[in-house]
Amino acid sequence: MATERAPSLPPEMFSFVLRHGDYSKAGLRLGQLTVQGRSAISTPSLVIPTSRGVIPHITQDTVSKLTRLSAVYVALEDFIERSPSKSPIFRQNPSPPNSKLRDFIALPDQCLSILGPRRIPAIETPNQNSNSSIAICTSVGFQLLNVDDYVQSAQDLGPDITIGPADIVTTKQVSQKRMEKSADRTHAWTRDTLAVEPENKESALFASLPPLEPQRQSFYLSDLTEEYKGQVAGLSTYSAETAASLQNTLEDLPRLCLNNPINPHELLRVIALGNDLVTTPFVTETSENGIAMDFRFAVSYEARNQKLGIDLWDNAHATDVSPLVKGCGCYTCTKHHRAYLHHLLSAKEMLAWTLLQIHNFSIMEDFFEAIRESVRKGTFEEQSKAFARAYDPEMPRPTGEGPRIRGYQMKSVGGGEPKKNRKVYGRLDEQARKLEEAESGIATPEEDVNAKDIEKLGLGEVQN
Amino acid sequence: MSETLGTGKSAALTYELKARCSTSKARASTLHLPHGPVELPIFMPVATQASLKGLTPEQLENTSCRLCLNNTYHLGLKPGQEVLDAIGGAHKLQGWHHNILTDSGGLVLLINSCNTPDFFRSFQMVSLLKLAKITEEGVRFLSPHDGSPMLLTPEHSISLQNSIGSDIIMQLDDVIQTTSPDAARMREAMYRSVRWLDRCIAAHAKPETQNMFCIIQGGLDLDMRRDCCIEMVKRDTPGIAIGGLSGGEAKADFCRVVDTCTGLLPELKPRYVMGIGYPEDIVVAVALGADMFDCVWPTRTARFGNAITKHGVLNLKHARYAQDFGPVEEGCECIICRPNDENDGLAVSRAYIHHLAAKETVGAHLLTMHNVHWMLDLMRRARTAISEDRYPAFARQFFRDYFPGKEPPEWAVDAMKGVGIDLRNST
Ligand SMILES: [Zn+2]
Ligand SMILES: [Zn+2]
Numbered sequence: 001m002a003t004e005r006a007p008s009l010p011p012e013m014f015s016f017v018l019r020h021g022d023y024s025k026a027g028l029r030l031g032q033l034t035v036q037g038r039s040a041i042s043t044p045s046l047v048i049p050t051s052r053g054v055i056p057h058i059t060q061d062t063v064s065k066l067t068r069l070s071a072v073y074v075a076l077e078d079f080i081e082r083s084p085s086k087s088p089i090f091r092q093n094p095s096p097p098n099s100k101l102r103d104f105i106a107l108p109d110q111c112l113s114i115l116g117p118r119r120i121p122a123i124e125t126p127n128q129n130s131n132s133s134i135a136i137c138t139s140v141g142f143q144l145l146n147v148d149d150y151v152q153s154a155q156d157l158g159p160d161i162t163i164g165p166a167d168i169v170t171t172k173q174v175s176q177k178r179m180e181k182s183a184d185r186t187h188a189w190t191r192d193t194l195a196v197e198p199e200n201k202e203s204a205l206f207a208s209l210p211p212l213e214p215q216r217q218s219f220y221l222s223d224l225t226e227e228y229k230g231q232v233a234g235l236s237t238y239s240a241e242t243a244a245s246l247q248n249t250l251e252d253l254p255r256l257c258l259n260n261p262i263n264p265h266e267l268l269r270v271i272a273l274g275n276d277l278v279t280t281p282f283v284t285e286t287s288e289n290g291i292a293m294d295f296r297f298a299v300s301y302e303a304r305n306q307k308l309g310i311d312l313w314d315n316a317h318a319t320d321v322s323p324l325v326k327g328c329g330c331y332t333c334t335k336h337h338r339a340y341l342h343h344l345l346s347a348k349e350m351l352a353w354t355l356l357q358i359h360n361f362s363i364m365e366d367f368f369e370a371i372r373e374s375v376r377k378g379t380f381e382e383q384s385k386a387f388a389r390a391y392d393p394e395m396p397r398p399t400g401e402g403p404r405i406r407g408y409q410m411k412s413v414g415g416g417e418p419k420k421n422r423k424v425y426g427r428l429d430e431q432a433r434k435l436e437e438a439e440s441g442i443a444t445p446e447e448d449v450n451a452k453d454i455e456k457l458g459l460g461e462v463q464n
Numbered sequence: 465m466s467e468t469l470g471t472g473k474s475a476a477l478t479y480e481l482k483a484r485c486s487t488s489k490a491r492a493s494t495l496h497l498p499h500g501p502v503e504l505p506i507f508m509p510v511a512t513q514a515s516l517k518g519l520t521p522e523q524l525e526n527t528s529c530r531l532c533l534n535n536t537y538h539l540g541l542k543p544g545q546e547v548l549d550a551i552g553g554a555h556k557l558q559g560w561h562h563n564i565l566t567d568s569g570g571l572v573l574l575i576n577s578c579n580t581p582d583f584f585r586s587f588q589m590v591s592l593l594k595l596a597k598i599t600e601e602g603v604r605f606l607s608p609h610d611g612s613p614m615l616l617t618p619e620h621s622i623s624l625q626n627s628i629g630s631d632i633i634m635q636l637d638d639v640i641q642t643t644s645p646d647a648a649r650m651r652e653a654m655y656r657s658v659r660w661l662d663r664c665i666a667a668h669a670k671p672e673t674q675n676m677f678c679i680i681q682g683g684l685d686l687d688m689r690r691d692c693c694i695e696m697v698k699r700d701t702p703g704i705a706i707g708g709l710s711g712g713e714a715k716a717d718f719c720r721v722v723d724t725c726t727g728l729l730p731e732l733k734p735r736y737v738m739g740i741g742y743p744e745d746i747v748v749a750v751a752l753g754a755d756m757f758d759c760v761w762p763t764r765t766a767r768f769g770n771a772i773t774k775h776g777v778l779n780l781k782h783a784r785y786a787q788d789f790g791p792v793e794e795g796c797e798c799i800i801c802r803p804n805d806e807n808d809g810l811a812v813s814r815a816y817i818h819h820l821a822a823k824e825t826v827g828a829h830l831l832t833m834h835n836v837h838w839m840l841d842l843m844r845r846a847r848t849a850i851s852e853d854r855y856p857a858f859a860r861q862f863f864r865d866y867f868p869g870k871e872p873p874e875w876a877v878d879a880m881k882g883v884g885i886d887l888r889n890s891t
Contacts, residue, residue, distance in 0.1 A: 052819060054826040059833075060810050061799055062520065079819070088787045088815050095804070104819075106810045139823070318543060319550035335521075335559050339551055343514065343543045350518035350825045403825065 014204040014233050016254040016276075020375055027244070028272050030375045033254055035160045035204065037097055038112050039070065043254065043276035045368055047071040048283070048361070049120040052078045053105030056284045057353040057403075064108040066331040066358050068365045071112040073258070073279055074101065075119040076153055077136040077145070084149045090156055099158030099202070114206075114256070115159035116236070117150050120279045121260045124170045131185065134165065151193045159203055163236045163258070165189040166208030182210045187220035194231050204233030206256055211239035214246055221249055237275065244273040263308060263395050264295055264367065268384050271371060282395070283364055287356035289398035290345045292324040293363040295391055297370035297383060303390035310338075312356070313400035317342040330362035331355075345400055353403060472732025474702035475672045476631075479732050485855040488883035489726060489753030492850040495734050497631045498673055499555070499563040502531045503847055504734060504755040507746065507839045508565060509763055513538045514558040516836070517763050518829040521560045526799060527837040528844075530562040531631070533758050536569035536624050537616075541607075545627045553629030565758070566630040567738075568621045568679075570603050570637060598638055600656065618663040622676075626669045634705060634738075635664040637679040642713040642721075650683040657681045658695045665699060677736060679707035684717045686724045693728040703734040706754070710739035719748060719879035726753030743772065743842055747862050748876050750846055751855065751883050762839050766831035769821035771814075772838045774865045780817045780831070788814040798837035800830045856885040863887055 013036045020030035031043040048055050050072050055063060063069060080087045092100040101113055117134050125135040125142050133144040147165045154162040167185035169178060190207050207224060214221055224232055234254040237243055243255045257275035261267040262282050270278050286293060291309040299306070310317075310324060323333035324341065332341075332355040344352035374380040472479040478496040485491065493504045509516055509524070510533040516524050524532065534554050543557065551557050554564055596605040602617035618636040625633035637660060638653040640646075661678050668676055678696040682688030696704065706725045709718050722737055729735055736756035737749050746757050762772055769781035773793040778785070780792070791801040792814055802809025812830055820827025842862075849858035859880065863872040871877075872887045880887050 052824050053816070054820065054824055057518070057825050059523070059826050059829045060812075061523070061808070064808065065522075066520075088819070091787050092789055092813075092815075098804075103811070104813070104816055106812045106816060318547050321551055321556070331520075339543070339547065340514075340557055340559065343547075343557065347513040347515075347538070347542050349513055349515040350828070351515040351520065353825065354518055354520065354829075 013202060016234065016252070018252065027274050028375060028380060029274055029276065030372055031254065031276055033112075033276070035112055036202070037109070038160065039110060041070045041112065041277075042372055044271045044371060045070060045277055046283075046364055047073050047114060047256065047277050047279045049073045049075075049279050049281045050078075050105075051119070053107070055357070057287065057350065057357050060106045060108050062354070062358065064110060067361050069111055069361055071114060071277065072107065073114045073116060073120055074105065074159065075122075076115060076117050076150060076157075077119060077138050079104075080136075080145070080153075081138055081140045082143075084145065084153050090153070094158075099160075101157040101159050112161065113159040114161040114163065115154050115157060115203075116163035116258065117145055117165065118168075120258055120281055122168075122170055129167050129169075129185070134167070147189050147192070151196060154203065155196075161234065161256075162203045162205050163256075164193055164205055164207040164232075166210055166236070166238070168208075168210060168238055179210070179212050180216060183212045183217040183220060186210045187217065187223065190220070190228075191223065194228050205231065206234035206236040206254075207232045208236045208238070209242050209246075211237075211242055214249065221246075225250060240270040240273050240275060243275045246274075263393075265388060265391070265393060267367075268371075268387065272380070272384065280364065283360050284357065286395060287353050287360050288402035289395075290341075290352065290356070290400045290402070291396055291398065292341070292356060293360045294325050295363065295367070295387075297367050297374065297387060299383070299386050299390045301382075301386045301389075303386070306391045307396060308391050308394070309396045311396050311399055312338060312341040312352075313345050313398075315342070324359050325363070328359065328362060328366075330359045332359040332362075348401070350403070470732050472730070474675060477675045477702050477734075479703075479734055481732060483851040483853070485751070485850050486853050487856050488751040488880070488885050489723075490750050490846075490850050490855045491753065491755070492847045493734070493755065495755075497531070497563045497675070499561065499631055500530060502563060503844075505746075505750045505843055505846055505850075506531060506756050507843045508533050508756065508758040509836045509839070510535070510758055510760045511558070512760070513542065514554055517766065517832045518825055519832060519836075521558060523799075523829075523833060524560075524836070525562065527833060528840050529836060531565060532560070532562070533565050533567070534558075534628065534630065536566045536621065536628065539566075539628055540569055540624045545624055548624075548627040548629075553627065555629060563632070564628070564630040565632040566625050566628050566634065568634045568636040569616055569624060570621060570639065598653075598656075600659075602636070618660040619667040622664050622667040623669070626674065629670075630674060632675045632677060632703065633668075635661045635676060635678050635701075637661075637681055637707055639681070639708050640683070642683045642708050642717070644683065647685065650685060651688060654681045654683075654688055654692050658692065661696060661699055661701075665701070675702040677701055677703040677705045677734075679705045679738070680725050681708050682721075683708060684713055684721060686720060689721055689724050690728060693725055697728070697730060703736060703756075704729050705736040705738050707738050709737065710741060715745070715873070715875035716878060718745075719752060719875060719882075722749050722752045722754055723879070723882060729753075743839070743866060744863070744873065744876060746842070747846065747859050748879050750850075751859060751880055751885055762835040763832050766835045767822075767828040769817065769827070769831065770835075771817070771831055772835050775868050776866055778814075780814050781821045782818075785814045785818045788818075790814060792817065792831070792834050793838070796834065796838065797841070798834045800834050859885055860887055860889060 015034045016031055018029055018031045033041045033043055048069055053074055079089045089104045092104040094100045094103045107113055118136055123137045125137055127135045129135050133146045136145045150165055167182040169182055186208050237255055237257045240257055240259060254276045256277040257270055258279050260281050261270050290313045291311055293309050295308050317338035320338040324338055325333055341352060374383045469481040476498055480494040483492040495502050495504050508531050509529055512535045514534055596603055602615050604615050607614050621636040637657040640653050678699055678701040680692050680696055682692045706722055726735055734755050737754045740749055740757045741759050769779055771778045771780055771792045793801055800810050800812040804811045817827055817831055849855045877887045
């Protein structure tokens with residue numbers, strides 16, 4: 001029935017070709033994802049979660065000129081406030097072939113856009129998802145996003161890829177019963193989504209698979225396999241294991257793991273399980289921690305005790321004019337040095353995070369390139385073992401201050417979270433502290449007060 | 465602009481006068497500095513701690529900036545002189561291949577070098593003045609790091625600036641608020657600044673690669689300013705700054721001081737009015753014969769979501785911009801306003817800046833690029849107008865656009881009248 005109602009995507013709009021990997025069994029694969037208008041993406045590859053539509057700390061021109069990033073993840077909850085339909089992004093008048101989403105956030109052509117309802121990682125919400133809505137967190141507070149509104153919003157905004165709605169439980173402890181309910185709801189939401197004739201056929205749907213063993217969601221999987229094949233362009237998973245447990249179901253669809261692997265070891269595991277695209281929020285976190293990633297996949301089999309990153313807060317770098325990582329070809333390493341990064345961090349200058357993002361994204365792109373190369377050569381397994389032996393199990397612990405965390409991103413349910421922004425001033429009086437804040441770092445609530453003061457003094461606003 | 469009306473040379477700079485306004489005292493010139501030529505009049509963005517609000521040096525370069533400021537006081541604390549010496553100066557520290565100007569470090573102790581709003585100024589005066597004390601030896605203050613007593617002498621200031629390696633360095637001067645009623649203290653400060661200039665010149669280790677500018681002091685007392693000009697011009701520094709302004713004085717007083725000083729300064733040397741300013745201040749000061757300006761305002765204000773445009777400052781955080789999908793300024797050629805099909809423009813809308821303002825660092829970075837570009841473009845247009853001898857018309861048009869539907873401010877009308885420009889003339 002569904003095949004009559006909803007036409008499949010024209011083949012030239014979206015394609016995924018598996019280049020390497022055994023179809024008959026789960027596991028590592030090599031592929032190529034092509035979306036009209038974008039460069040083909042060799043997989044496995046990384047997807048960068050954005051914040052309010054930007055890759056944190058790097059402007060769009062820097063993304064184009066100084067990174068090789070090919071895909072970003074955008075959360076609808078970053079764009080809607082009280083009512084989804086009234087949010088400004090929907091009024092954007094796009095210039096074809098660009099979508100509303102791409103034009104609003106000025107996303108560079110090189111990046112594929114992937115839209116989902118929630119940020120990655122998502123903040124735990126006090127309210128639960130209901131049968132028809134997803135609990136979200138916007139800049140003005142927690143609320144419920146109707147699933148139909150989400151689907152309609154996605155069609156309107158026109159991302160290259162839309163994540164199918166899913167009932168994902170964000171709490172740590174999840175009962176078996178709740179998981180099954182999650183699978184049932186997701187199944188129903190997917191069915192409803194596909195039942196709607198898409199106005200915007202250019203967005204490819206990646207149906208969501210909640211973290212549950214395939215036998216427990218066999219109805220859902222058989223629906224996807226039999227009825228909706230052709231309408232579903234890919235699969236979104238929320239746990240690395242989901243891909244592996246699919247066995248030989250839907251293996252020709254690309255799998256996007258919306259996960260938060262916290263270091264390259266975990267990332268390797270996610271890839272080895274057969275995920276083609278992986279979100280990697282830990283890159284931005286590493287940059288904000290003042291740490292330059294220092295690892296490569298093709299490491300020698302003898303290497304031991306290597307650190308995964310360099311803490312640039314360390315005073316040892318104060319006069320070190322060598323690149324962050326020797327041999328790294330990124331802008332930061334070729335034009336700047338450790339001493340500058342150390343200075344920028346201790347001076348709380350925003351450029352520190354910018355330069356670290358450029359470097360860390362470059363390390364990640366190199367890492368994925370080396371992984372793909374090893375798959376082609378059939379050495380992935382050996383090299384993964386060598387990598388595990390060579391490097392420390394964790395990223396170095398941060399020793400310095402990151403950017404002030406944007407208030408609305410850290411609202412928590414119980415309020416029991418540790419204070420994210422420690423007090424770092426204290427010797428000068430309060431006014432000097434405000435001055436220092438006004439001169440560096442990111443916007444803070446106090447600055448909003450200052451901005452109002454400026455307006456009061458007649459300087460903020462000349463018009464009207 | 466190939467023709468030259470006159471050339472002034474010092475060991476490390478050449479000043480080429482290219483054009484004079486036939487009405488006002490405005491002039492256009494080329495200043496050849498150790499890291500390349502810059503066109504005057506010029507606005508210099510302030511990269512306080514060797515970085516400009518998250519912009520990479522290439523992004524700053526792409527705004528067409530070729531001369532920016534670093535603050536000696538800040539660099540002296542972080543990364544510190546030892547590190548600067550080890551690295552080989554501020555150009556190498558920040559990967560900036562163009563020119564740098566540094567202040568003496570003394571001024572920041574007393575007041576931030578900009579005509580910032582009163583509340584900014586007041587808390588800095590309170591918090592920093594009470595920590596700073598000036599004696600003949602230098603400025604005594606408490607380290608903001610650990611509260612330990614420190615002393616900044618003219619010799620130390622120059623030594624620090626020698627380590628920074630800036631293309632233009634400033635003498636240490638004794639600054640007091642121009643509005644101070646204490647004439648005796650003002651005169652003392654002026655003469656002390658002259659004595660400190662001699663100490664700075666004696667201490668300057670690299671006159672062949674770094675240009676020291678003296679700083680004219682004397683508050684709002686025009687006679688004192690004249691005396692100071694005479695004394696300092698005798699010292700024959702490569703360039704001359706007019707200091708002590710931007711401290712809360714009336715704009716009319718500010719204009720009188722600039723006008724008086726430029727009247728006494730040698731024609732073939734660059735003139736720098738420190739800590740100025742707002743676009744309207746600059747347009748007037750150019751007519752009064754000043755060449756160089758700096759201010760943290762365009763970059764600082766970007767972080768509050770304020771965009772400088774032809775029609776005044778817009779606070780893009782205001783709800784009215786949430787659905788404004790036009791560029792920050794129609795026709796602006798900066799990277800964020802340019803359409804996609806023009807040389808990789810980003811075509812960022814006011815609505816998107818509104819969406820990011822005060823929430824993402826990228827919002828500040830984008831607006832900073834626009835604001836810096838805007839200020840540099842204003843200077844470019846001013847220069848062209850002087851070269852084509854139509855500065856009065858340019859100034860009139862500027863005020864009409866920038867204060868839409870309003871009369872130009874009284875102080876500007878008066879100051880411009882003094883140099884033959886009638887701002888109220890509608891032609
Ligand atoms: Zn690098
Ligand atoms: Zn612009």
